[in-house]
Structures are given as C-alpha cells and as structure tokens.
Amino acid sequence: MTTNIPGVLLAGGLARRMGGGDKPMRRIGGRTILERVIARLKPQCDGLILNANGDPVRFASFGLPVIADTVENFPGPLAGILAGLDWAAAKKPEVEFILSAAADCPFLPRDLVARLHRARTEQNAQLAVAASDGQSHPVIGLWSVALRDELRHALVVEDIRKIDRWTARYRLATVTWPTEPLDPFFNANTVEDIAEAERLAALDGG
Template identity: 80%
Template sequence: MTTDSIPGVLLAGGLARRMGGGDKPMRMIGGRTILARVIARLTPQCSRLILNANGDPARFAAFGLPIVADGVANFPGPLAGILAGLDWVAANMPSAQWMLSAAGDCPFLPRDLVARLAEACATERSALAVAASDGQSHPVIGLWQVALRDELRHALVVEDIRKIDRFTARYRLATVTWPTAPLDPFFNANTADDLAEAERLAALDD
C-alpha cells in the first residue's frame, strides 16, 4: 500500500470533563491549538484529513476540513467516530482501502506514524494496526481497512460493542511501538496539569 493514498480521521468528540468541559482539541499549547498541531503532524502523512465531531460544526470551520458527525445515534465513543470516518471515506474516496484514525488531543504524534503502521499491516498481513508506547497500546490511533466498516457497524448497533480493543481482537492486529524519548509521541492532555506538561514538551518538540 502507498501511504499517500491513505486518508485520516481526527477524533474530536470528547467533552474534556476533566478540564471543565468544552472541546479539548481547541485548548492552546505553545501558542497553537492542540488540533492545529495534530493537523500539522498528519497533513504530510495523509492524502486527506477529515474531522469527526458532534454538535455545531461551525466551531471547527476555521480548520477547513470536512466535518462528519457520528452516524450511530446515542453512541458517544471513538468507535462511532471511526465508523463515521470509514463511511465518509467509502463515499468520497472510493479508491481508498485504508484509513488512519487519530485522537484530536495528541499534539506530538510521530512524523512516521502512517508509514510505520502501513508497513506493519503489509508485513504482517493484518487487517488493522495500532500504535503503542511504553508498554501501552493506543487503540484510538491506528490503521483500518475501509472494508471493515459494515462489520464495525454491526458490532456497534447490534452487539453494542463500545471498546475498540474488543472489536479489533477479532482480527489480525499489528502493533507498532514508538520510543518515549525525548517525549512520548502519544501524550494527550486530559487535565490542567497535563496542559502545563504539554507546554514544557512543546518546547522540546518544536
């Protein structure tokens, strides 16, 4: 597979309850929003980016990305966002066979994320790949076959499966690990203290 044919969906549906509410990807780090940092990391790696977000799409209009809401009602979880992305790709990029999913609140994503995930899928002949670091997998950040979307829809709607790893466990899954020095590329800001740490890390990363 060629990585220049792989679109990506950015999952920005969280409500940042541990930060007092609002859109977590819109918090500022080093003078830029977290989401702007995610977009800057992934634009060179993906053929196109789309944003999964529920509610008023106008709040993200400045980023100029297609915005897709969850297509499965009453399912506030990342699998619904991934499915929304897969459905959008199938409808708008019918030649695309793979899609990257990434969290909208991870400002330091690896610059070789798509290339390494794609290589792992090809080498291991897997239907899915997931990123990992420091002994922990990050199921929201991965590579998906677009052809899995109907099976994912069934898992969500009929089986009420909500955890990503419960779904991916059904398939051959490649896991790709990144080093955590000088920083963990999958660091995400969940609390006010995390935002302060992210400011420090941004100085190392920029």
C-alpha cells in the same frame, strides 16, 4: 505523502476534566492542539477530516470537512472511526484504509502512517495500531474500509464500545514508538496535562 490513506481526527470527547469545551481547541505554546495535530498528519495523509458532533461551525477556521457520528447514541471512538469509514466509502471509494488519530495528541509521530502501513503490510494484518511504553493506543491506527459493516454491527447490534474488544477479532499489527525525548501519544486530558504539554512542546521544538 506516504500513501493514499486519508486521516480522521477524532474530536468527539468533551473536556469534562478541564471544565468542558473541546479539548483540541486548548492552546499549547500559542497554537491549538488541533493545529498541531493537523500539522503532524497533513504531510502523511491523503486529506484530513474531523469527526465531531454538535455544531460544526466551531471548527470552521481549520478548513476541514467535519463529519458527525453515523450511528446515534453510540459515544466513543469506535463511532467516530465508523463515521470515517463511511465517509471514505462514500467520498473516496478507491481508498482501502483510513488512519484514525485522537485530536488531542499534539506530538504525534511524523512517521506514523508509514510505520503503521508497513507493519500492516508485512504482517498481512487487517488493522494496525500504535503503542508506546508498553501500552497500546487503539484509537490511533489504520482501519480497513471493508470492515465498516462489521463494525456497524458490533456497535449497533452487539453494543461493543471498547476498541480492544473489536480489534481482537482481526489480525492486528501493533507498532511501538520510543518515549524519549517524549511520548508521541501524550494526550491532554486535564489542566495539569496542559502545563506538562507546554514543557514537552519546548522539547519537541515548539
């Protein structure tokens, strides 16, 4: 474990482009995407929680706490991040930062938390996000628990939904990962993506 940073896995989105259901429950190489995400992040984080709305029983086999959004009718990753910040404030008051990650990214870097934490510290930033191939992945990052009330205000009062609009207000460290042999932030959105993920899993050692 690198730090005392817990991780929140964002599983709120439904796989509409795959015919519905939970994207993280799709299988790649005999394992669910969520199993792969957990395997990548568990050694890096001080515990994991799953942000998902609806009946939490469907995730019971993973043995993680399941938390729903703490603000209603605000779909999207910012609501899930806020739920993770609220959980940390209530359950782990000593924690200053949490990691957020998309639960449909099966090849997350094994040095994700370490590099984000180092960049945020070195740049004296309030937040840190991942990037690859010239593109930021703001759903994958470190978030300050101290900013949770400001995030709640942005969501509920200002109706801000886009992560980039909110993070633009703060000192932000961006950390870029290489995309060879594969992009570690590849996410499975379509049936075609699942087929591509099977190929990438072989490159990634299964």
